[in-house]
Amino acid sequence: MSSLTLAMVGSGGTGVVALGEMLLWAAAKQGLYGMLRKTFGPQIRGGESAAIVRLGSEVVANLGSDLELLMVLDWNNFQRFADEIPLTENTVLIQDLQAGERPPNLPEPRQTLTLDFLGLAKSLGSNHSNIVLLAYVASWLGCQPEVIEAAVRHRLKAHEQATVELAVAVASLGLKLSHDQTIPLQAPLQAPLQAVTPSSAKTLNSEKLWLANGNQLIGLGALEAGIRFVAAYPITPASDVLEWIAGQIETVGGHLVQAEDELAAVNMAIGAGFGGVPAMTATSGPGLALMTEAMGLAVASETPLVVVDVMRGGPSTGIPTKSEQSDFNLAVYGLHGDAPHVVLSALSVADCHFTAGWATQIASERQTLVILLSDQFLGQSSQIMPPLAKTDFSAHINEAHINQAQMADESPDGPQQSRYFRYLDTDSGISPLALPGQPGGMFTADGLEHNAAAIPSPKAGDHQQQLAKRLRKLDSLVDTDHWAELQGQGAILLICWGSLYQVSLEAQAQLRKKGIEIAVMGVRLLSPLPLQKIQQAMQQAEKTLVIEQNQQGQFAHYLRSFDLQNVNAEPFSVKHLDFKHLDFKQYCRSGPTLFTPVEIVAQVEALIFESKNDEGPQ
């Protein structure tokens, strides 16, 4: 795939994020694919901001490794983004004449172009240097003038007519500038992009491309699968899951409640779930921590509940606006008591839709808690994609047929009073569920340990029975095909989860060009973990590398905690297991900087080099 990565930097008011959004929109209209990452400082409004756009001839699902073009309207505060914007000696720099001094200690760009964007805007009485720059760059990319104008109009559609016309006039100055002053980047980057401009893009006529971020797609996946109640408490970067849903849920007959805190939000969702209305809440790390007590209640009372955690840098308030995979331990281990539950991870922006649907279905069919882990990168990066297929997921509940569930003879109240056994100990562990309003099914759902008849009980036998039942009902999940995405085969198996999967796929493609084949596994079902399947994949490779974006290697520790040598992996029998293959290396580091394909390639190559040295002396 040919791609081009551009970054835009400015201080408050220069509108670089708007510039990125307009550029992505125009690219989409031209039939290109792309992705936009916005990055902000902590200020509520103004302050420094940056946008990174990667455009490509095929679907772009990560930001890649290199920055080809850096556009600076204002050098003020650039240093705050220096870690996230990988300026190299291959980068071409375009800066505004009035951008100020370039900070010292930056790599010397391959070429620098200094142009008077702000001066051009001011010549028409505008401050919108970002629109001059948009038109200039988009035109160089090959976007048609009418598409660029449409992007400006689309962006400003809520504004007054005079403002819009002035912006369009400002854009025309950028178009003119692109004829006079071309960007000194080599043709190989331009040609493939121009090759897929609308005249050649057939897809445009048949079905419209989508522009969506992961947070919105979690909302779509959840509503399509049947979520009809959402409780919300604002938190970055999860708020826009909730805000998107708030704008839609009434049209499908559901409700969103803004709660007074996360404790209320999760308990409201539990109340709705108890009432048989599929329910969800979404939060980020600190909110997830507050919700953990009630999540234990959902497990014990066997109430369907979906909790979305859009992970950010932690602990505590941490880095709210930036991405990290560091809530794994909290999601998997954070509940009090023995509380088996499901933890899923979304493997791409588009996969947020699929996995949210799956989470909704699992919560309903297994009557338990499902935590869906996304992260700030997936949640807040906008991506151009083909329209997503609808999934078959639905919030189906195993409703009780009361006559069958009545067991008069076994009623602890004596034979004269028959009773519905809400927590009946079935083979599957899933008990028929009566919903309020259903005659004969009355029971009190309880966080207190209870017996099969839902009567509170501290007896050892009841505790063991109910614990075993709640664990058993998750068993068959590991048999699903959705547990992971597995791509390719090779001597190295790369295991990752969440947003690292798409970056790993690009690393796989880069390695292939070097003649190295690897297998990439993106794990979607983090708990319960399909150990046999993981073991089987590890057996088929020589070496396994686990990567994740947290300092402690939380998933790697989790995987190591299982005695993989003693997991009986069909079709392999234990005696044929090569124990050497069941060890693995890990590469784990904190956020907020994103993993890059080049970074992963280097780790894989280091592992191969190490392997060769291991074999050397033999």
Place this chain on the structure above:
Amino acid sequence: MKAKEYKSGIKPIWCPGCGHFAVLNAITKAFAALEQAPENAVLVSGIGCSSRLPAYINSYGFHGVHGRALPVAAGLKVARPDLNVIAMGGDGDGFSIGGNHFLHACRRNVNIVYVVMDNEVYGMTKGQASPTTPENWEHSKLTPHGPEVRPFQPCAIALAAGASFIARGYSGDPNGLARILFEAVEHPGFAFVHVLSQCPTFCPEQVQWKQSVHLEDVSTNDPVQAAAFLHADDGLAKGIFYQNPRPIWPVEHHTTQPVNLRKGFEI
């Protein structure tokens, strides 16, 4: 159905003489008077002695975690407006750990009833001071000098927070309490029922309530008058104090249907 048929048959864990027995009876009487279909009522509680009550009633119930009965009840009612949802619990559950939810339930005005069985003590954890314990109550090892903190004023706070129905009942008068509960269920919006429910185990002095409780059916719809009354209240008045219906939440909005959720993603 007769009142006694609303009992589930499960034997309560409460101590002999506990006021909660009378509250249980009052709920069954109110249900009988309301001709409540048992399958359409849900009792939601938190944690504490009084929060065990839902299991003793022949209806649906939800016994959740400490302090969170109100959010569970609100979520259930918003999702299932067809149900009669009654949240309940004790003074520690409702005014201490769940205090924030109490304020917001009063102002949100979801159409539910909230019954707080107030015995001014944490009974289940063996007798610690609660938010409504008298300042000088020195019987807890945890606060040997007494709590030395002014007691929480549930009814006055409910009024300030926007509750649209405020009443107080007494476990020594189950018929009066049943009448209040009946009115609370009939009231459109959030109805707060404060119940003096004595704890003979940790606060035997509450036996005095029998002599001190007095009927004050103010039943005003004027918040200023209600405020004046509640600020002068000795805490032992019983009756319906304030009743002033206002729009319930959620407000139903007419939405255009059907809507293509996917349309907004198209470029």
